[in-house]
Amino acid sequence: MELEGxxxxxxxxxxxxxxxxxxxxxxxxxxxxxxxxxxxxxxNSSISFTLSSCNTKTSIVxxxxxxxxxxxxxxxxxxxxxxxDFRPKIEKYFASIIKYCPYLLNYNLEINTKNTFPHSSGIAxxxxxxxxxxxxxxxxxxxxxxEQFSTDFFFLKASFLSRIGSGSACRSIYGGFxxxxxxxxxxQSSDLYSLPINQSxxxxxxxxxxxxxxxxxxxxxxxxxxxxxxxxxxxFSMDRYEIAYKNTSAxxxxxxxxxxxxxxxxxxxEAMMLHSLMMTSHPSYILMKPETLEIIDEIKSFRNVNKVxxxxxxxxGANVHVLYPEKYSKSVLEFxxxxxxxxxxxxxxxxxxxxKGPKKI
Numbered sequence: 001m002e003l004e005g006x007x008x009x010x011x012x013x014x015x016x017x018x019x020x021x022x023x024x025x026x027x028x029x030x031x032x033x034x035x036x037x038x039x040x041x042x043x044n045s046s047i048s049f050t051l052s053s054c055n056t057k058t059s060i061v062x063x064x065x066x067x068x069x070x071x072x073x074x075x076x077x078x079x080x081x082x083x084x085d086f087r088p089k090i091e092k093y094f095a096s097i098i099k100y101c102p103y104l105l106n107y108n109l110e111i112n113t114k115n116t117f118p119h120s121s122g123i124a125x126x127x128x129x130x131x132x133x134x135x136x137x138x139x140x141x142x143x144x145x146x147e148q149f150s151t152d153f154f155f156l157k158a159s160f161l162s163r164i165g166s167g168s169a170c171r172s173i174y175g176g177f178x179x180x181x182x183x184x185x186x187x188q189s190s191d192l193y194s195l196p197i198n199q200s201x202x203x204x205x206x207x208x209x210x211x212x213x214x215x216x217x218x219x220x221x222x223x224x225x226x227x228x229x230x231x232x233x234x235x236f237s238m239d240r241y242e243i244a245y246k247n248t249s250a251x252x253x254x255x256x257x258x259x260x261x262x263x264x265x266x267x268x269x270e271a272m273m274l275h276s277l278m279m280t281s282h283p284s285y286i287l288m289k290p291e292t293l294e295i296i297d298e299i300k301s302f303r304n305v306n307k308v309x310x311x312x313x314x315x316x317g318a319n320v321h322v323l324y325p326e327k328y329s330k331s332v333l334e335f336x337x338x339x340x341x342x343x344x345x346x347x348x349x350x351x352x353x354x355x356k357g358p359k360k361i
Contacts, residue, residue, distance in 0.1 A: 001192070006157050010146040011103045013064060020139035021059035021361035024132035025051045026117070026125065027171045028210055028313060028321050030267050031248050032274045033180065035231030035241065040096075040164050041191035043231065044244035045181025047251055048171045048194075051210060052355030054117045056125065058132035059361070061110040062140050071095065074109035093130070093165040100161065101137060103144060117212075117350060126224065130165035131172035134158045135358055159193035166224070170194045175357030177201050177255065185249050202258030207326040207353055211336055214348040215291045216318040222278075222285050227316055230281035240277060244270075260309035260325060267323065271313040278316070289318040291343035296320070298339050308332065326353070 027048040035043035065073065072094035076086045090111070098104060113132065115125055138158045142149070155173050162169035163180075171178045171194045179186045180194035189195060231237045247266060254262045278285045292314070299312050299322065310324040310332050322340070324332045333351070341347045 001156065001190075003192070006100045006160050008101055008103060008141055008145065011141070011144045012146055013106060014062070014144050015064050017061050017063040018140060018143060019059060019061045020136045020143075021057065022132045022135040022139070022358055023055050023057045023361055024128050024135060024172050024358040025355050026054040026056075026128040027051060027168065027178070028315065028323075029168065029171070030270065030313065031244055031251055032270050033167060034228065034274055034277060035234075035237060036167055036228045040167055042167060042181045043237075044241045045179060045183040045186075045189065045248045046168075046171070046244070047177065047179055047197075047248060047255075048168070049177045049208060049210075049354045050172055050175050050357055051352045053352045054115075054128065054212070054350060055358075056113055056115050056128035056132045057361065058111065058113040058129070058136055060112075060133070060136040060140070062107045063110070065106060065108050068105045070105075072098065072104045072109060073107075074111055077110075077112045079114040080112065089165075090133075093133075096164045097137075097161050100157075101141060103141070104137070126166035127162075127168040127172045130169035131158070131162040131358065134161040134165065134169070135173070135360075137161065139360065156193055163193060167228075168224075173358065175355055177205070177354070179248075181248075183245065183248050185252050197252075197255075200252075201255050204258035204260055204325060205255055205263075205354075209322075209324050209326055209329055209332070210352045210354070211322040211324075211333070212350040212352060213295060213320040213322060213336070213340055213344050214350065215289050215295070215320060215344060217345050217348075220317050221287060222316070224316055227278060227285070230283075231277070234277065234281050236277065236280065240273070243273070264303065264309055264311035264323075267313050268311050274316070275314060287317050288314070292318045292320060295340055295343050298343075302335055302339070306331070310335075 027050045029046050029048040031047045033042045033046035135158050159170040159173040171180050174196040176198040178194045179189050179197050182191050183189050313321045
């Protein structure tokens with residue numbers, strides 16, 4: 001779909017306040033998105049799966065204002081407390097989407113949000129947060145639109161709007177496995193939004209598990225946006241985009257065939273490449289902690305000794321996502337408790353799994 005297809009053209013005013021609430025999950029990238037264009041499109045395609053328990057719950061009350069203004073009027077709260085730290089990002093987001101949602105200028109938006117997991121610590125809080133926000137907006141648009149649109153369009157535009165707020169957020173609109181970014185092996189894939197690819201996923205990857213080891217609860221040293229910009233002049237950027245393109249093709253085959261150990265090898269390489277790019281950028285960042293490396297070594301050893309297809313991946317932070325099939329849950333969780341929890345901050349970890357996507361509350 002072209003950009004013009006997402007412009008809201010015909011809608012009616014609604015005088016009474018309307019409230020919409022969504023719970024939207026985070027997602028974990030298997031093929032990493034790292035580097036973006038100025039229009040918030042990716043420099044390479046990425047494949048992810050959507051989580052279940054790690055989510056953001058957001059509600060928006062839309063109240064009619066007497067006179068249209070030049071910018072969206074809103075308040076933002078986190079768990080009931082005004083959170084002005086979030087304002088700059090939300091203001092930028094609204095300024096960027098107003099051409100697609102011009103009706104927002106006629107309303108005051110009272111936004112309240114809350115995460116079920118630590119904010120800005122290497123779990124994609126911007127993904128769950130911006131997708132939940134976009135879904136609330138789309139629920140409002142559906143209510144006031146004078147044009148009928150399908151459920152498919154509802155979620156497609158939600159993914160499109162989410163991407164403008166945070167690139168990875170577009171992958172949280174759908175459950176299971178997703179592709180974002182134009183790629184020859186995925187028909188109808190696009191840089192503008194993500195698409196689910198669950199119909200081609202082997203049984204071995206159904207109900208896939210992700211236990212997130214909280215090594216560090218603190219905010220990351222570098223934001224994702226700043227990290228992406230480091231790729232603009234990175235000496236290895238073009239090599240990275242070519243490798244990511246090939247790895248996307250390789251992962252597609254792995255997911256279709258159900259090759260669990262090939263999955264482990266490729267996903268771990270992607271995670272380490274992401275961090276190597278950060279370490280070789282200018283300025284450079286080392287986001288892994290000593291405990292992160294200890295966990296990685298333990299996971300590799302456990303896999304090799306026990307022949308269990310468990311692996312790790314990382315976002316842009318120190319926390320470790322431990323990935324494994326559901327049927328190995330008992331042995332892997334025993335391993336995590338006995339061997340890995342000691343490396344976690346206060347022994348904390350989150351057990352999660354591939355989820356079915358956002359839920360309207």
